[in-house]
Amino acid sequence: MGADIPAQPGILAGLVAITRRDLLLAWKRPGDVLNPLFFFAMVCTLFPLAIGPSPAELMFSGPGVLWVAALLASLLSLNSLFLSDHEDGSLDQWLTSPQPLPVLAIGKTLAHWLISGLPLVLISPLLAMTYRMPAGVILVLIFTLFLGTICLSLLGSIGAALTVGLHRGTALLSLLILPLAMPVLLLGANTVSLAAGNEAYATGIWALAAYAIAALSLAPYATAAALRISNE
Amino acid sequence: MWKFFHRLASPPHFYRLAATLIPWLMFPGLLLLAWGSYNGLFVAPPDYQQGDAYRIIYVHVPAAYLSMMAYMFMAIGGGIGLIWRMKLAHAVAAAAAPIGAAFTFLALATGSIWGRPMWGTWWEWGDPRLTSELILLFLYFGYMALRSSIDDIAKADKASAVLALVGVVNVVIVHYSVEWWSSLHQGQTILKKGGPAMDPEMLQPLLAMILGFTLIFGALLARRVRTEVLYRERRTRWVRKMVLAPEGGR
Numbered sequence: 001m002g003a004d005i006p007a008q009p010g011i012l013a014g015l016v017a018i019t020r021r022d023l024l025l026a027w028k029r030p031g032d033v034l035n036p037l038f039f040f041a042m043v044c045t046l047f048p049l050a051i052g053p054s055p056a057e058l059m060f061s062g063p064g065v066l067w068v069a070a071l072l073a074s075l076l077s078l079n080s081l082f083l084s085d086h087e088d089g090s091l092d093q094w095l096t097s098p099q100p101l102p103v104l105a106i107g108k109t110l111a112h113w114l115i116s117g118l119p120l121v122l123i124s125p126l127l128a129m130t131y132r133m134p135a136g137v138i139l140v141l142i143f144t145l146f147l148g149t150i151c152l153s154l155l156g157s158i159g160a161a162l163t164v165g166l167h168r169g170t171a172l173l174s175l176l177i178l179p180l181a182m183p184v185l186l187l188g189a190n191t192v193s194l195a196a197g198n199e200a201y202a203t204g205i206w207a208l209a210a211y212a213i214a215a216l217s218l219a220p221y222a223t224a225a226a227l228r229i230s231n232e
Numbered sequence: 233m234w235k236f237f238h239r240l241a242s243p244p245h246f247y248r249l250a251a252t253l254i255p256w257l258m259f260p261g262l263l264l265l266a267w268g269s270y271n272g273l274f275v276a277p278p279d280y281q282q283g284d285a286y287r288i289i290y291v292h293v294p295a296a297y298l299s300m301m302a303y304m305f306m307a308i309g310g311g312i313g314l315i316w317r318m319k320l321a322h323a324v325a326a327a328a329a330p331i332g333a334a335f336t337f338l339a340l341a342t343g344s345i346w347g348r349p350m351w352g353t354w355w356e357w358g359d360p361r362l363t364s365e366l367i368l369l370f371l372y373f374g375y376m377a378l379r380s381s382i383d384d385i386a387k388a389d390k391a392s393a394v395l396a397l398v399g400v401v402n403v404v405i406v407h408y409s410v411e412w413w414s415s416l417h418q419g420q421t422i423l424k425k426g427g428p429a430m431d432p433e434m435l436q437p438l439l440a441m442i443l444g445f446t447l448i449f450g451a452l453l454a455r456r457v458r459t460e461v462l463y464r465e466r467r468t469r470w471v472r473k474m475v476l477a478p479e480g481g482r
Contacts, residue, residue, distance in 0.1 A: 158394070158395075158398055162378060162391050162394065162395060163378070163381075166381050166382065167381070172377055172378060172381055175370075175373060175374045175377050176374040176377070176378060176395060178370065179367050179370035179371045179374055179399075179402075180371075180398065180399070180402050182367055182406065183402070183405045183406050183409040183410075186409050186410065186413050187409055187412075187413075190413055203412065204412075207409065207412070211405065218401065222394055222397070222398050225314075225394050226391065226394050229387060229390040229391050229394065230387070230391060232387065
């Protein structure tokens with residue numbers, strides 16, 4: 001539609017604008033970015049305290065613990081994904097704007113991933129080292145978390161859109177998202193475990209990548225539909 | 233043909249149709265259950281490997297099958313409601329959820345009881361079907377929780393329909409990922425349930441039980457949809473007229 005009406009910004013411009021806006025908002029309130037990271041680090045600290053410091057035990061449980069912690073940390077920031085936009089009326093503006101809503105949903109999700117998913121991926125090697133993970137396995141962990149957090153952000157955006165404006169949002173959101181996120185966790189954590197056991201792990205990475213692509217192509221439509229429903 | 237569908241979508245018509253339908257589903261269903269249970273529990277020969285323990289299959293398999301069928305009802309009902317804005321379809325989806333959750337629980341419970349003599353444990357994470365079924369139960373819980381936390385029925389219908397449709401895509405992924413996962417972790421060989429070929433004396437009661445369970449599911453669903461319709465239409469004239477009529481709500 002951008003070609004014949006010059007005043008109309010293109011689809012990409014809308015995507016970039018909404019992503020930029022969210023990144024700017026996050027920049028002004030760094031606490032929102034840091035809290036899930038601290039949570040991630042703390043959950044990873046809790047496990048050695050609970051199961052004991054033996055290196056063999058830590059090496060065995062490391063992939064699973066890191067993955068569960070990452071999943072919970074990414075849940076933590078989801079609740080606020082559409083909340084402020086719902087409260088200050090930005091959401092109504094997007095619903096009435098000529099931009100396709102799924103594209104705006106991708107922009108929101110992309111910003112959310114850059115703010116909450118990517119930092120998790122970046123600090124995971126540090127925590128993985130404390131679990132005595134060898135360098136090669138850490139690489140696999142980074143790669144699976146990279147793909148996995150994309151999946152989780154996309155899935156989470158559906159849940160956040162469904163629960164926006166509901167009173168009992170937080171607990172409900174976890175109840176909706178966790179069963180959907182289980183395959184991601186299962187693929188991610190087991191791929192890292194396989195890599196740690198010197199076994200063939202490529203299947204898991206391919207499956208995660210396929211999940212990410214499928215989620216990227218389908219989830220924005222579900223998010224858009226959910227936003228329309230919860231804002232009517 | 234189309235007229236039939238249009239009439240089906242009308243709540244008062246469905247309300248009356250369901251009332252006549254319920255006994256036709258309920259009594260054949262009960263008869264099949266009685267026949268199937270008797271033949272399954274007393275007549276069918278014991279399994280050469282599992283002895284009499286396999287007989288729980290007559291509850292387990294129908295329950296597991298219906299746990300998925302109810303989810304399909306929920307998702308397809310939600311989809312029809314979203315696309316064609318058919319209110320009755322949403323009512324069917326809403327009514328199917330608790331029944332489906334109950335069958336899922338039944339499948340899990342019987343599976344666990346079956347697992348005790350067969351695998352030596354109440355719960356075996358290595359069995360992909362048990363794990364998938366557990367995730368399915370959580371999906372049902374999420375669906376019902378979302379529905380109950382939205383006060384506006386129309387909004388709850390649409391939001392939960394989106395969730396059910398997303399869940400359908402996910403159920404397939406869950407199935408394959410859990411299968412992959414359990415093939416990595418399988419510590420013990422799982423007995424093939426019932427063996428590849430079943431004795432007809434074992435199979436016939438099973439088929440009767442499956443059909444009987446399905447008919448009873450239909451009757452329960454029709455009954456719940458009736459209640460759902462009555463509640464949703466409580467402010468309409470036909471409900472008021474029916475309730476105020478001398479013979480009451482029949």
